[in-house]
Amino acid sequence: MALEISCTRAEADQKQLMRCRETLRMSSNSINTIGKVLALAGNETRLKILFLLNKEGELCPCDFSDILEMTVPAISQHIRKMKDAGLITSRREGQTLYYSLVKGQSEVLEGIFSRLQENKKVA
Amino acid sequence: MALEISCTRAEADQKQLMRCRETLRMSSNSINTIGKVLALAGNETRLKILFLLNKEGELCPCDFSDILEMTVPAISQHIRKMKDAGLITSRREGQTLYYSLVKGQSEVLEGIFSRLQENKKVA
DNA sequence: TCATTATATAAGCAAATGCTTAAATAAATT
């Protein structure tokens, strides 16, 4: 891909194109960070896990396996991704690992949860 | 996968498991809808497109191709997914198609944009 | 009408994703 500005439309607003590039450059860190959170939450299984953790406080992989009717390894692999991203954390009690949300880690997620809980139109 | 409750932990809270299932059942439509939006916005290219549309009002595929340094077909395919999902719409002016956000269609997205614009910690 | 421009669509392919099953860890119980 060429790097120079190349949109050939007669109406193309070169200043707008430059401004857009600058906007993205300025926000690139935020976009990258938020994009990762959205990609994680964009999987239905993970969204359910996050939503339930928000509502119940903490749950273990075995619980999720029951609730979501999925194998424990499948759950465990989803959990790992979210833990790696710093969205959730764990506490051990005997053999059981209780997972919970890392609070204040994602205001975007918290906004989503509030919408889901209110059971409003959420699109 | 078995359908009955099967978590065998001594501490397993059967009422909690039932409550979680009921919660998911109640919110399943919302979860499904929001999950699709998050999956779309969870791609960095699409997130940038949505972000720029929010900021600039409307832009055409050619603009995005320039700004994001990607081929027009690549852009066009991302746009299609978001249009199919009802997140964006288009207006024709001669040969050019101007795309814009469908307002009020996703409050979740709007929340994300406001965070990005403020350039705050967004995780 | 023919060429040009803007966009979309389709086919092909490499990479990423999300499951499965089997094996490894770790803690509790016997």
Next chain:
DNA sequence: AATTTATTTAAGCATTTGCTTATATAATGA
């Protein structure tokens, strides 16, 4: 120490995703 339980990790595989290139459609202008 050996067994059971909870969880993780790893390997394998089918599906999905997101690009590429080539082709189709649609509008403009010579």
